[in-house]
Amino acid sequence: MRVGVLTGGGDCPGLNAVMRAVVRKGVQEYDHRFVGFRDGWRGVVEGDTMPLDIPAVRGTLPRGGTILGSSRTNPFQQENGVRRIQENLAKAEVDGLIAIGGEDTLGVAARLTDEYGVRCVGVPKTIDNDLSATDYTFGFDTAVHVATEAIDRLHTTAESHMRVLVVEVMGRHAGWIALHSGLAGGANCILIPEHPFDVDEVCGWVRSRFKASYAPIVVVAEGAVPRDGGMVLKDDSLDSFGHVRLSGVGEWLAKEIEQRTGKEARTTVLGHIQRGGTPSAFDRWLATRFGLHAIDAVHEGDWGTMVALRGTDIVRVPLADATARIKSVPPALYEEAGVFFG
Amino acid sequence: MRVGVLTGGGDCPGLNAVMRAVVRKGVQEYDHRFVGFRDGWRGVVEGDTMPLDIPAVRGTLPRGGTILGSSRTNPFQQENGVRRIQENLAKAEVDGLIAIGGEDTLGVAARLTDEYGVRCVGVPKTIDNDLSATDYTFGFDTAVHVATEAIDRLHTTAESHMRVLVVEVMGRHAGWIALHSGLAGGANCILIPEHPFDVDEVCGWVRSRFKASYAPIVVVAEGAVPRDGGMVLKDDSLDSFGHVRLSGVGEWLAKEIEQRTGKEARTTVLGHIQRGGTPSAFDRWLATRFGLHAIDAVHEGDWGTMVALRGTDIVRVPLADATARIKSVPPALYEEAGVFFG
């Protein structure tokens, strides 16, 4: 059996770990052969391949990024995209595809399987953790780890200089990184896209924190918005991976806090350091297990499925489920964190 | 309402995070007052208390260890232990107890509640992750993180000098730390207590690894034993927390490998660095959520229960369930990892 592999969408620690597990088990246990497609769906549309065998994946477990490269190419927006995919898979004698990616990449895989009979198995990936049907995606724990370390470092500045520190973390549609790193880092206020914030309430927490003890740390997801509008970002264009550019809500909020409370406020925008570098131990473990189970699904011909984490088990779910809706932070979970605000 | 808190058993990152959450929510939302008992059950038996309020827990989220101290005192082995507990709780006007600990500490809490009507809520703690009824215990992720970082560092020595590196990690009865850190660190062989190992098979993996590429890294849990017996440890005494002392299986195995393969082998015993220091972001999040839910259980008078992680939810289970049996690594999960051996 000959299996194609591609990685699509934004950078995410653990992509190489998935492929290493896929190839190790596929070659050793099932006698599979592999072909890598470069830069996500672009490589399949254009027939751009690279060798993928055990030597190719050796030593990649701790390496961030993806040895296959990535892109946001959507074959349904390419001329004859689907037909070229079918031709290229036939030419490369590929019996089945493993697509590792987020909502967009997996959505393409789901349509290709359902509508065109292209045989796909999916592996969920997003540092934002906003994919339904899996408890966690790999990359998320690493992002939370990086953000928490940054917040830890900011505490001493907050304490020594009595000023407000605003930390903008990733999360355009869902506040998982903000919620987890904010709780783990001891933030005094966490703002997420699911729950539009009230600037005056934030300023109230800032003031009460100053009274109680030290200076406050505000963690804000890049997609958080004020309830009462009025936020004008300097540059609201999105980059090619859909993340808002610098000069976003964090900086805007810091200025509002300064003006309303009279306290000096500073912003740190963590940016891409949240999605690069070596994966955390948890993400390596999760990515490895996803890989082992994805190649099992391929071996069993269980096309149109995606591997997912449920508790401590890896299960299979329909690919379509994963992309049906974004997994948001439930209101009750956000309220639970509220005890630490202020 | 007046709530007592104690921490028992071995050191574990996240103990302070639990208490911080308990006190913050208890004081702010339920108007509870708290009293800390020093050194686990010893403090309750002897009436040794310390103040526990919001200032006492401030800044403790990232700090390992426990501000209350810990011990392995078992009140059922103390003269009049139970009666003294009842008297001291009455004297301190404590309405309920939160016991944070592992199998032994929670076992005492379960018996006190069931047999003597002492009102307890439990919080599961063990870096070994071997408590039933919860997906994970806090402290485990930190231990895996520390062990994985160490294995990462050993890879370059293994590669540069072509010798076998044996890493002994914690896990007297269960191989969770070995399994997770071994997978995350790219070990070529993982040995756990649940599955007695065959030294010749290990040597076979060592030889095949040398042929394929670089030198092998062997991760062995301190409680792993050879299938065919013959292991004579230099000093098999247990410390007061039940962990075997240095000069254990790691060193024994390294010598066996040297003798049977002719390859130089070295041992690193990570020891207590696995259980000390700042908790990982995951453990801070889990410990904080355990604390928030434990104080909810106290508020609702749901005595005899323990908080537990199920998927991404915190649930309550009977205290007795947690201590019924050790959670071992299932054979299928261990076999899954076998694809990376050799």
Add this chain to the structure above:
Amino acid sequence: MRVGVLTGGGDCPGLNAVMRAVVRKGVQEYDHRFVGFRDGWRGVVEGDTMPLDIPAVRGTLPRGGTILGSSRTNPFQQENGVRRIQENLAKAEVDGLIAIGGEDTLGVAARLTDEYGVRCVGVPKTIDNDLSATDYTFGFDTAVHVATEAIDRLHTTAESHMRVLVVEVMGRHAGWIALHSGLAGGANCILIPEHPFDVDEVCGWVRSRFKASYAPIVVVAEGAVPRDGGMVLKDDSLDSFGHVRLSGVGEWLAKEIEQRTGKEARTTVLGHIQRGGTPSAFDRWLATRFGLHAIDAVHEGDWGTMVALRGTDIVRVPLADATARIKSVPPALYEEAGVFFG
């Protein structure tokens, strides 16, 4: 003997380590007593003190920030500032002062000693490493460590997505952090205040890097400026510690690179995470040794001096020397790094 201690200027990892060493040695070896002045020179001007003894400094070695607080108060700009200092020192029965700070704080100490006979010993501190008369200042190694870790993480994003990553690091007047972290992180271009850059030359390096291998990483000090002018920052105000605010040269440069090369470029502004958190091992060692030698100078009555690192030795230099001029990156050292550009 009664010794006053103050910490002035911006946050810097190692401040507590200096004080711990000062107090430990002063109390144990010389029988000194100590008084802490809060928030730098403000505390001396206003007579705002706190106790400073061995229990007060216990456990502070690994803690960033300063237990004394800090400010930028300049007594020469306060009404009767010097007279109030003299009165408050007399009232507190302080025989001599240890001033820990950067150019401004030490400049005040130098003038107070020279012109008013206030007995001061200085300890040099700046994460920017731009103080003359010492090989290194503590805090610098930590800042370089944090920036290098961030650059490490950005490499995988650069590689996977083939886009330019601009990292803005601290350094308003001197490029030491940029130079060291850029070299240690494998940057393809390092821009420093001492050497105005040519945007077209930068774009040339960007293009050649894309041809040779992967995407480029550009490290730019916050104080770097283009040779040919034309840089319009969105907000060029300085914060109270003299650092330019967000939306600085990094973001400006990323946009210029995008426009001139057609390559997507992203900016990360590390901000205050470079100056917070636990000090590196090197900084703890340096800060501790500075503290031990500062209290020796006090004991010997060697007023008007500052401790400094020369090779591996701690020496004493006149306080005035330290603040005479900024220590810039020498042209030859910058050229040496040029072999890695492009």
Add this chain to the structure above:
Amino acid sequence: MRVGVLTGGGDCPGLNAVMRAVVRKGVQEYDHRFVGFRDGWRGVVEGDTMPLDIPAVRGTLPRGGTILGSSRTNPFQQENGVRRIQENLAKAEVDGLIAIGGEDTLGVAARLTDEYGVRCVGVPKTIDNDLSATDYTFGFDTAVHVATEAIDRLHTTAESHMRVLVVEVMGRHAGWIALHSGLAGGANCILIPEHPFDVDEVCGWVRSRFKASYAPIVVVAEGAVPRDGGMVLKDDSLDSFGHVRLSGVGEWLAKEIEQRTGKEARTTVLGHIQRGGTPSAFDRWLATRFGLHAIDAVHEGDWGTMVALRGTDIVRVPLADATARIKSVPPALYEEAGVFFG
């Protein structure tokens, strides 16, 4: 010009960084060509080479170990060792050699240059920092960083359980790692080979520490010995790199402390994690600068020299100087640290 490169002796973070700098500057600025000899002097004696060009060193800056491999082969102990070296260098058309290594490797280079006219330039390497003629060697800062992180983690266990923790660090002949990590980690006692220790004095510090506050942490270099003899190690054999094996002074001392003070004591032997893994920012900077200056020396034909750090400058010294004597911890420096004992 054609330049040979070899790395000899024990593993050390920064070896690859040296070679990367050598090759980058040599190829780009001087039009040199390179050949790598495998496994130190063994590769030269046996004519075992590998290609060494810019693609070969790409991405190696953050990687520990050495892409050339290493060994302890001494050509003067090989039959016709020197003649074979001369023949192999001639056959490979090598005009000069860069030898990166410690005392032994550089000692060979010195003799080959002085007695046989083999043209060598040396780069000093040892994690132990015990080479004369240079302020620091690369690898040392990384080892201190790893040891300090471990000590940080042990503090919480020491505090929570009131027991003595003994940490054995590397340093067979010199106590630099013990001294620096002990100071940086806040150890209560540091024992080094240069100063035989008195067990009773150590026990005195242990007791006084328990009285003053928390449990003590004892940092002991592997080569430290008791003043009064009586130390019987379980296995005193040396490994092939001259380091004593596990079951050394740390474990012996822990048992002595237990017996004499009645306090429980535990040992952690850090072992090879001190010499593996990614180099610290400082070591990457130092190794890179050593490489840049070594290739300058080659270019200028300055044979028989070694690059060295003096303050912040890289200088050249005679190769023979580096290996004349071990750089020990001076008594005054050790006494300086004594203020923190007990």
